[in-house]
Amino acid sequence: MSVRGVSKSFRLPHEQYSTLKQRVLHPRRTHRFSELRALDDVSLEIGQGEFFGIVGRNGSGKSTLLKCLAGIYSTDSGRIEVRGRLSPFIELGVGFHPELSARDNVVINAIMLGLTRKQALERFDEIIAFAELEEFVDLKLKNYSSGMSVRLGFAVAIQVDADVLLVDEVLAVGDASFQQKCFDQFDRLKAEGRTIIFVTHAMDSVRRFCDRAMLLERGDVVDIGDPDAIASKYAEVNFGTVAGGGPSGAPDVPRARVRDVWCAADGAGRPEGGATAAVDVAQGERAAAAMEVEFVDPVDDPVFTITFRNDVRHTIYVARSDRISASGKFAAGDRVTVRFDFPNWLAQSVYTLTPGVLSSDGRIVLDMREDAATIRVTGGLATGGVAELPTEMEIERP
């Protein structure tokens, strides 16, 4: 697949002219709209059998690019060439209908994706077995859990006869054992010489599966290359160091490694169950967030950070060592635990923790692990804000 100089803009009208009356009443009013350049002269080449990741922040144009590749959006300029058959869909379970049983949905979905009815019926058992939904074949989809229907969608999607698959944010489906099956399927597809292009926020899967990856930022290609380097760059973009114009460029080999991160009530120590389990932390009490770091190279005064993002991925709180004190010298092979104590006034929600190690000036990311742990803040107040600060009130009457 080759993409040359593809651009795409959307017109965002300032006022919605969607009724005839407005057009009739204001015939001469010019249409004011701003142009949003979702993709700006994007070029890339993807070889056969390659596993290619597209990463970028929200609104960076990755889904738009995928839709252009799939032929769902038309491009303003540029050329997209594909050798082989392209999968027509970019999301799992397109066209699933909640009122129909899994049996009907599988057949309908498979036909929509380009299988014949005969093929769909032949592969039906295989699809259901893969999705591990044998007992629920005749259950209406609306009674399925979201995980179950995603599994079903994935099971159908991998049956599609295409040389190039396009997928949008689907690697994190199902529980751990199902994920493993998905990954095995990806390996199989890869071994068969299929090309897979996918969009994701999960840097772990980029590092694990991609042969190459691309980082997009505001419609521009920031870099295409080795997934490790791209994942680090992605972390930098999220941190704003690239935007600051600093001499960025993540090292090929990380100079430090974040081994672990957790957050719990103060004094509770490392919670059981590893990083995957969500830990409950009570609001209004002191909490501790800690990370374990191993240094590969000697580093002076690194900055340790733990970023808390809420369920809608807004950054709510960043614990940052350089705002407290310099961290000192570390030698290669040093293994340390950095611990932040703070009063927990976060609102009730689920938060993800992203630990990072930066250079002393904060411009170079030595290592970062996106969303490595999850906590749930419980109890206390729920006023709708992102924080519940301890507040006193006084009413003065003149």
Place this chain on the structure above:
Amino acid sequence: MSATATTAPAPAPAAAPSHTRGPSALGGDLRRSLSLTWILAVTDFKLRYFGSVLGYLWTLMRPLMLFAVLYFVFTQVFALGEDVRYYAVYLLTSIVLYGYFQETTGGGVQCLMARENLLRKMHFPRIAIPVSVSLSALFNLGLNLIAVAVFAVAAGVTPHWSWLEFPLLVLALAILSIGFAMLLSVLYVRFRDIEPIWDVVLRIAFYASPVLYVIGMLPQTIQREMLAINPLATILTQMRHAVLDPSAPSAATAIGGTWRLLIPATLTVGVFVLGLWLFKREAPRIAENL
């Protein structure tokens, strides 16, 4: 991808590169387009009365109930059908045919919006959506026509060779309806007013077509004009002549000469061509304008 350099399917990885040019109204793999249209229509039809106790029976019950009310009002209150042979059968048939027109065009207005999820997530020829709406209405029509046939035989209508004209009349009706469905669906993406406007148009068209009455009840000049500007009236009038009562005036007689039939025929084809042209023009941007 109708305008692209190559549309040949390229199953082998070594095949020549094909250009992805974004979405279009037509084109792509014909077999897939057809099966997609079919599956959309079947699903839609299946789900229509899904979960209702009577299920498919409603497909028949709805026109029959409307027929019962109208028949009572127009024979008992207005004494309309007395001079018309097989008035009951005519009324039922015209209700069923008009119902098809109403379902296809009315459903056509919002069909793109209703399938937004597909349009935004999948690459396929966009025309499949309005065509599937019409196809699903056609299933409905087929079921209804079985009931009509039983009713007609019971009422004593004798089968005749000219019944063979009936499929051609349904075809003309389908071309007209799909033309409107294509036109309205893309217009609705831009102008949300289309929905109330078309609601009113359908209501007017119901009375401006000989559904409740037969064309012969109108003055000669009005007959001619109505048949000239309203292809539905032409189709219903010809249907009466060919299927129910050979002594009733044919469309050619009522419009005042065979050559004048070219006017409704041109209108029908014109709506279809206009609809197709506009749909093709708008197809590449439907997904982003929704």
